[in-house]
Amino acid sequence: MKTHLQNGLRAGVVFGIADIFLVLIGFEIVAAQLIGGVLGQLYGENSQLPFSLTPTALNILIFFGLIGLWAGSSGARRSKPDTWELALLGGATSGVLSGLMLALLAYFIGSLNAAGVKMNFYFSLLLPDNINKLLFNQSPLQGSLIHLFNMVLTSILGAILARGIGRGAWRKNLSTWWSSRRQTIDSQPFMQKVHSSPVTRFILYGLLLLIVFLLPQVLGQYWNYTAGTVGIYVLLGLGLNIVVGLAGLLDLGYVAFFAIGAYTVALLTAPAPNHLMWSFWYAVPLGLAFAALAGVLLGIPVLRMRGDYLAIVTLGFGEIIRILLRSDLLSSFTNGPKGVPNIGGPTLFGQPFGNEKDFVYLIILAVLLIIFVTTRLQNSRVGRAWVAMREDETVAQAAGINTWFYKLLAFGIGAAFAGLGGVLFASRNQFTGPEDHTLMVSINVLCLVIVGGMGSIPGVIAGAFVLKGLPEVLRQLETYRVMFFGALLVVMMILRPEGLIPSKRRQLEVHAVDEVTLEDQVPTEVSEEKVL
Numbered sequence: 304m305k306t307h308l309q310n311g312l313r314a315g316v317v318f319g320i321a322d323i324f325l326v327l328i329g330f331e332i333v334a335a336q337l338i339g340g341v342l343g344q345l346y347g348e349n350s351q352l353p354f355s356l357t358p359t360a361l362n363i364l365i366f367f368g369l370i371g372l373w374a375g376s377s378g379a380r381r382s383k384p385d386t387w388e389l390a391l392l393g394g395a396t397s398g399v400l401s402g403l404m405l406a407l408l409a410y411f412i413g414s415l416n417a418a419g420v421k422m423n424f425y426f427s428l429l430l431p432d433n434i435n436k437l438l439f440n441q442s443p444l445q446g447s448l449i450h451l452f453n454m455v456l457t458s459i460l461g462a463i464l465a466r467g468i469g470r471g472a473w474r475k476n477l478s479t480w481w482s483s484r485r486q487t488i489d490s491q492p493f494m495q496k497v498h499s500s501p502v503t504r505f506i507l508y509g510l511l512l513l514i515v516f517l518l519p520q521v522l523g524q525y526w527n528y529t530a531g532t533v534g535i536y537v538l539l540g541l542g543l544n545i546v547v548g549l550a551g552l553l554d555l556g557y558v559a560f561f562a563i564g565a566y567t568v569a570l571l572t573a574p575a576p577n578h579l580m581w582s583f584w585y586a587v588p589l590g591l592a593f594a595a596l597a598g599v600l601l602g603i604p605v606l607r608m609r610g611d612y613l614a615i616v617t618l619g620f621g622e623i624i625r626i627l628l629r630s631d632l633l634s635s636f637t638n639g640p641k642g643v644p645n646i647g648g649p650t651l652f653g654q655p656f657g658n659e660k661d662f663v664y665l666i667i668l669a670v671l672l673i674i675f676v677t678t679r680l681q682n683s684r685v686g687r688a689w690v691a692m693r694e695d696e697t698v699a700q701a702a703g704i705n706t707w708f709y710k711l712l713a714f715g716i717g718a719a720f721a722g723l724g725g726v727l728f729a730s731r732n733q734f735t736g737p738e739d740h741t742l743m744v745s746i747n748v749l750c751l752v753i754v755g756g757m758g759s760i761p762g763v764i765a766g767a768f769v770l771k772g773l774p775e776v777l778r779q780l781e782t783y784r785v786m787f788f789g790a791l792l793v794v795m796m797i798l799r800p801e802g803l804i805p806s807k808r809r810q811l812e813v814h815a816v817d818e819v820t821l822e823d824q825v826p827t828e829v830s831e832e833k834v835l
Contacts, residue, residue, distance in 0.1 A: 304389060311378035311393035315400025318374035322367065322405040326412075329428025330783060331437060335362035337780075360439040367405070367450060368457040374401050375461025376469070387466060394462020395455065402454030406447035413443030512671075519663045527659035529775045531731060534666035535724045536771045539748045540755070540763035541673050542720025547749065548757035548806075549686060550713035551693030553614040555745050556601070556621030560718035562628065562740035563597050564590040564725025566637060569735050572647030576638045583649040587726055594722025595715045602714035606707055609696070621745060628737040642736025646729050662731045669727060673720055674760055680716070681760075689713060690758075747771070750788060754795050756802025765803045 325331055339362050378397030379390040412422055412434055422429035438446025468474070488494055497503050519527055539561060546554045567590035571581040605616050627633055629640050637643070648656050649665060656662055680686050688709045691699040700706050729735040747770060755766025769791075774784055795802070 304392065306382045307379075307389040307393040308396060310380055310382060311396025312400060314374050314378035314393070314397040315404075318370060318377070318397065319401035319404030322370060322401060323408050326405070326408060326437065327426050327429065328783070328786075329426075329430075329433055331363050331366055332359075332428075332433050333780065333783070334366040335359050335436075338362040338365055357436075357440065359436055363436060364439070364449070364453055368453055371398055371401070371454045371457030372461035372464070374398060374454070375458030376465035377461075378458065379462035379465045381470060385466075385470065390466040391459060391462050394458050394465070398455040398458025398461075401458070402451040405454060406451040409437055409450050410443045410447035413438045413446060417443060515667060516664070519660045522660075522663075524659050527663045529772065531659060531663050531666050531727075532775075533767050533772045534663070534670050535728050536748065536751060536767040537670050537764055538666075538673055538724035538727070539721055539744075540751050540767055541670075541677050541760065542717040542724070543748050544752050544758065544760070544763050545677065545680070545689070545720070546713050546717040547752055548759070549681065549689040549693065550710065551689075551696075552710065552713060553610065554617045554714075554717070555614045555742075555749070556617035556619070556624075557717070557721055557748055558740050558742065558744040559601075559621040559624040560594040560598055560721035561725040561728070561744060562624050563594045563718075564722030565729035565735040565739065566628070566643070566725075567593050567722070568726045569643035569646045569729050570637070572730075573643050573645050575645070576635065576643070580647065583647050583730060586647075587723070590726040591719045591722045594725070595719040598714040598716075598718025599711050601718075602711045606710055618742070618745075621742065625737055625740055625742075628740065640737060642734055642738075643729075644734045646733045646735065648730050648733065659731075662727070666727055666731075669723060673723070677760055681758075685709065685712065746788075750792060754791060754802060756805035759802065759804050759806040762802045762804040762806070769803070 325334075339358060342362075374397045375394035379394040382389070382393075412429060416422060416431055416434045421431075422434065423431075439449055441449065489498070519530070522530065539557070542560075543554065543557050546552050546557070568583065568586040570577050571579050571586040571589065572583055574580055601617065601620055605613055608616060628637055631639055633639070650656070656665065688699070688704045691702065691704055692706055692709060696706055725735075728739070751766030751770045752763060753766075754769060755764070756762025770788070774780065780787065
């Protein structure tokens with residue numbers, strides 16, 4: 304009982320603090336709007352709802368109810384003995400504690416609002432109208448009691464679901480039945496031939512490529528632009544994945560190579576400020592070459608640095624590039640803070656790329672090319688050398704690996720991929736400036752590599768869709784993007800530190816073999832009497 308009570312108290316405190324934080328930043332109003340959009344026309348503004356609730360108030364109740372379900376399931380997590388009574392105790396404890404914290408906050412700010420205190424002077428989103436919605440247009444006492452009962456009831460329901468569905472006997476029986484069925488199907492000669500044949504893999508890849516190439520035809524202008532942005536970040540992620548995921552070199556100045564590629568195509572193809580107006584196809588290899596050269600030049604002085612020191616130096620390099628682009632010193636060459644407009648785009652058979660759909664196809668081809676190159680490198684002697692350096696540089700050097708050469712190679716190839724992303728980014732937007740190449744770009748790319756799975760190509764693609772695609776779908780959460788970045792990283796590090804789609808090696812590193820229980824261990828200590 305003590306363990307279950309501790310679990311409930313711990314979950315109650317955590318979710319209670321989370322509830323308070325979400326209220327103070329006004330997130331429950333945004334969540335209510337999202338829930339209303341999902342439910343659609345299930346109930347309109349003139350619907351007769353129970354207890355005189357408005358649709359917005361009901362959506363807020365649903366939002367906190369979902370948090371209550373989560374709190375209850377966390378409080379009722381598996382502990383020995385795993386009985387219904389103890390699971391419900393943990394879930395109810397979590398609901399009571401988190402509900403009390405939320406109810407006290409609602410009563411406090413509701414009372415101050417009723418007394419005429421302008422809470423938005425202290426928290427900008429605690430407007431009087433939002434506070435009334437939080438209290439369901441009731442008095443502070445009634446609104447806070449509704450929150451308390453809602454959290455307690457939903458937490459108990461969460462505990463029931465966690466114990467009954469998550470850990471019920473039927474789940475084990477279903478898993479056993481499915482395993483036997485799957486084993487029977489897989490043992491058939493036809494299925495064994497399908498699994499072992501490389502034709503199956505080629506067919507799956509072909510269908511996937513067909514879907515990818517057909518999607519831009521049905522997507523609109525906005526979604527093609529979003530898909531292009533995701534593709535550009537996939538390019539950046541694949542480059543940083545070589546530096547961080549394979550070679551183990553923490554680079555926080557990765558945006559510098561992105562900027563070099565973008566400004567190379569801008570200065571060579573734009574009519575101002577240098578009046579060169581070269582063809583886009585001539586500027587592409589130069590953008591890659593200049594970015595790769597910058598990566599090698601950065602790698603030379605930092606070869607002996609590791610970990611935090613390397614991160615700080617590369618961070619400084621990225622900031623130096625951004626400051627130089629903004630400075631008046633190079634304004635005659637880079638146009639300074641104004642940026643470079645009217646950047647030239649690609650042409651094919653004399654026809655310019657005139658819409659987002661054309662650029663999406665170009666970006667898809669670039670992504671496929673970089674995936675092919677990355678796969679070949681990862682499975683080659685170079686990739687194995689990078690992995691050896693990442694695991695232990697000293698041992699790798701003792702094994703005969705030229706760490707100096709392979710570090711420079713990782714910096715150069717990763718920078719070239721970033722340069723290609725910068726070239727496509729600037730050409731598609733027909734403009735680039737210093738504000739496009741801030742530290743947040745490096746942070747975003749590093750986040751998508753970590754969230755997706757370091758060292759994993761599918762993981763990088765998944766991370767780009769999660770961190771760049773979903774925010775475009777959920778535009779209402781734009782204000783809270785940084786908060787969600789931090790929360791997502793914390794959750795990933797706790798629940799799935801290897802990433803969404805980890806590489807096999809990374810998965811083995813993070814999830815070690817389960818430790819043998821104390822009952823199964825061979826005693827290592829022998830009493831003094833037996834020795835004598």
